[in-house]
Amino acid sequence: MTEIRGKARHRRRRTAVVAGVPLALAAAGAMAYGNGLGLFGEDAQQTASAATAAPAWADDVADGFASVNAKGQNGTYGGRGGKTVTVKTLADLEKYATAAEPYVIVVAATINMNPVGKEIKVASDKTIVGQGTAGHIVGGGFFLGQGVHNVIIRNLTIRDSYQGTWNDKDHDFDAIQMDGAHHVWIDHNDLRHMADGLIDSRKDTTNVTVSWNKLSNNNKTFGIGWTENVTADLTIHHNWFRETEQRNPSTDNAAHAHLYNNYLEDVSGTSINSSYGNYSRGRTKMVLENSYFQGMKNPVQKDSTAAVVQRGNVFSGTSGRNESGGTAFDPKSYYSYTLDKAADVPALLKSGAGPRSSIGTASTTGTEDTKAAAATTLTVAKDGSGQYTSVQKAVDAVPANNPSRVVIAVKPGTYREVVKVPANKPHVTIQGTGGSRKDTVIVYGNAAGMQKPDGSGTYGTPGSATVSIQSDDSQVRNLTVTNDFDEAKHQDIANQAVALLTSADRIVLDSLIINGDQDTLELETAAKDKLGRVYVTNSYITGNVDFIFGRATVVIDKSVITLKKRWNGTSAGYVTAPSTPADRKGILINRSTINGDVSAASFHLGRNWHPGGDTTVDPQTTVRNSTLSAAIKSTPWSDMGGFSWKDDRFAEYKNTGPGSGSASSNRPQLTDAQATGQEVADWLGNWTPTAS
Known part of the structure; x- marks a missing residue:
């Protein structure tokens, strides 16, 4: 997304079509809120099993x-x-x-x-x-x-x-x-x-x-x-x-x-x-x-x-x-x-309708002792004690079109590398094995305006991502993903710097710390006719400008969104910048906390992104049942690129905290009836996120 002082930089976006069989999301257990990174406990354990998984x-x-x-x-x-x-x-x-x-x-x-x-x-x-x-x-x-x-x-x-x-x-x-x-x-x-x-x-x-x-x-x-x-x-x-x-x-x-x-x-x-x-x-x-x-x-x-x-x-x-x-x-x-x-x-x-070629396949054949296909586990360790010393090498080892889950178990350490899971490698889980999500860190520092080493041009915003998940049914769990691009030293170039990019359907981001400044978490889809649902839970997301953005259908549930000051020490920014296609779901922030060490009334909850002046999109952010710090403005939504946010879809419901407010023309609130259609299951449709 754009520098807060400047005009919107328009980038290509691809749209998602959400059409599926509804399936209720199993309710997750409530978690107590606290302060700082100990909110969910610094020693929170991984929740996914790396042992077995069926097709x-x-x-x-x-x-x-x-x-x-x-x-x-x-x-x-x-x-x-x-x-x-x-x-x-x-x-x-x-x-x-x-x-x-x-x-x-x-x-x-x-x-x-x-x-x-x-x-x-x-x-x-x-x-x-x-x-x-x-x-x-x-x-x-x-x-x-x-x-x-x-x-x-x-x-x-x-x-x-x-x-x-x-x-x-x-x-x-x-x-x-x-x-x-x-x-x-x-x-x-x-x-x-x-x-x-x-x-x-x-x-x-x-x-x-x-x-x-x-x-x-x-x-x-x-x-x-x-x-x-x-x-x-x-x-x-x-x-x-x-x-x-x-x-x-x-x-x-x-x-x-x-x-x-x-x-x-x-x-x-x-x-x-x-x-x-x-x-x-x-x-x-x-x-x-x-x-x-x-x-x-x-x-x-x-x-x-x-x-x-x-x-x-x-x-x-x-x-x-x-x-x-x-x-x-x-x-x-x-x-x-x-x-x-x-x-x-x-x-x-x-x-x-009718039988699908993808159902009932990839299970082994034979006799009574035949079992469902077991997941493959690949281990990564900096010290050489695993099968691979880098996360990307483990991703490269996953066979194309793998039919069942591959768990890449990453031992504690700092891995300075760019990781990309391509679209033809579904069912991949990248999972830290430490006792805390802080133990395993994947970090890099590319930005949109940086020249690629091969001289083929700049990275662009999606290309700047430290971790890119482009395959369906993939997951990232129990680790930290950071983009540590130094804005202060590079004000001469476009400074969008993505930590984590998703551009696929049925993506789970669980127990993560996602660190960045501008454009931290980019949530997209693979193509106009593809689904793009992402479920983020039990995680921390930090940033300052448009740092949760894109056109995917996203639930951020039971998480902490931490507001950061700008490179020059000022406090100003936007939490979300959705570019949602019309008649689809955008960004839902649910049962979460938005706080940070920034000035009071300095941040908007979001602004409406119409990429390239696209009049067909209908950006949506809903923030509900969440705690808002005093950093949130009393008029929490903002225009972008000449488009009025009031013509798009922005709303709150039963938020609390000093940054919350009552309904007005500048602060839409859902009615109880409207809120029944804007719940987690409405966003995720026929998909129930699981650890397998």
């Missing part, structure tokens, strides 16, 4: 009602923690699916059910997942009986039990049938052409999430009910119903049915015609949000005893009944989620 998909857990703790089950995680086995035969699939102990069962072939219509009786604590697009179940499916719980059925194609009679009364052959089960996640499957239901959720089955599936070429598609009890809780989101006649779904006597971002498509000129779409029956309470109905007859209908609350749906070429009425419930009182725009849903689901 990324193996750690996925359910969202929606399947994530809600109930009936003695805490969320839905399937067979995680059990053995991973790969199966290619019906005998092996049935053996492990019906076993008493937990298993992750990878289906790596086409398995034909014998006899046709067979439904394997799945036991609790199972993940059944297709290996990429190779897992097909033909001529039958799965049955989850009374009390079966904690089951994931994912990334499979289940198809072709159809017996030639469209409204078949004689062959109850389902893809997935649940009678009295609970905590089930059905995700990224292709379900089609079955004799009866693609999914039947019956007899008080509850805590079910159905997400990102393709359901097609079927009559009775997805039925919910077969009970007089009103106890079932289901979340149905991001599913593509195409050429399905009825039960899309039909929801009978569900206590809470939350349907959102689904695409129901009836293609004209085909032999299958819809009779109805979403149906709220009996005493169901249904919330229906941001779904897209294309050509459907009777797209939404309800019984007189049922409720449907509609909002944000799109109806294109539909006819017949489209009903709403009654009172339902607030889904966010049960879990967090993020809505995609209804207009984006068809394209989103055509590209994203």
Whole structure:
């Protein structure tokens, strides 16, 4: 970002598209605040395990009602923690699916059910997942009986039990049938052409999430009910119903049915015609949000005893009944989620629903003793006691497109080097092994205006970073990252000097000290069509001018932001400089402290950065539930580059401390209702940061 006295220097920026399946962020434990670097304790230990890690998909857990703790089950995680086995035969699939102990069962072939219509009786604590697009179940499916719980059925194609009679009364052959089960996640499957239901959720089955599936070429598609009890809780989101006649779904006597971002498509000129779409029956309470109905007859209908609350749906070429009425419930009182725009849903689901080549792969194959892929640990030590003497050498040793986590364990010491994790090396953790984050330091002193040694020009702001994380699902933990460029000696050049740069998605920065002056922490994305979410926790960030900036979607949680004086001893600056694209989330500072040894009323919370005069961006910073020192101005937001901050998105909510203030035209405060949509989970969407 720019020198505080000068005009904005415009640099290239790339935008992020945040569109994903919502998944609530697990709440982290509260931490007591204090003063100085001992705030969280100088001896705070690392939190990530360097021992083992499964492929990324193996750690996925359910969202929606399947994530809600109930009936003695805490969320839905399937067979995680059990053995991973790969199966290619019906005998092996049935053996492990019906076993008493937990298993992750990878289906790596086409398995034909014998006899046709067979439904394997799945036991609790199972993940059944297709290996990429190779897992097909033909001529039958799965049955989850009374009390079966904690089951994931994912990334499979289940198809072709159809017996030639469209409204078949004689062959109850389902893809997935649940009678009295609970905590089930059905995700990224292709379900089609079955004799009866693609999914039947019956007899008080509850805590079910159905997400990102393709359901097609079927009559009775997805039925919910077969009970007089009103106890079932289901979340149905991001599913593509195409050429399905009825039960899309039909929801009978569900206590809470939350349907959102689904695409129901009836293609004209085909032999299958819809009779109805979403149906709220009996005493169901249904919330229906941001779904897209294309050509459907009777797209939404309800019984007189049922409720449907509609909002944000799109109806294109539909006819017949489209009903709403009654009172339902607030889904966010049960879990967090993020809505995609209804207009984006068809394209989103055509590209994203059904089996993914990245799910179910990179696990080993073989027998009962097969386990999930173990993480690789590379050690770095200045004294030669590790495998490498520099962090970058360890990064260089990570294979391209590594499928599972690589932990680079860095022993205490000061490493004066530039470290870059390139985009083709995901799942990398750089982790200090000392007892304190101060024990392991990565430091360098490049600045934007410095000439590169090869004479190819200046570094530019991103190129000045001491540590650059450009790969998805990567982490930095339990160390210090510093840019020690000396502004006082180099006032003749552009002095933006980045300590840590991220330009990828699902980045965790945990238990760090991030030191710099101007432009300390740059938070970007890889490209316009890429996600860019960053979760910063339990960390210290120091700087003075625009020192938390960029266009990524960022949560800074339970951290300390320390304000520094300028190179000449003056106190003035800006904490944030977001350049957020319109309709996306920017920077959220949550449950944190902003303080420092600077003059009172000398710092703004932020200013609005429109790179290159870009009028399409809509910068956003929200500071909530945080403690603000007297250094914060009573008018905490500022214009930048000729753009008024009031035309962008800046707000506070329930901050405390001498730097906080009451609502005014110069100090917007969120209402309680607005604040419910600006929480950590709203920022992170379908991603729950973990140590693995």
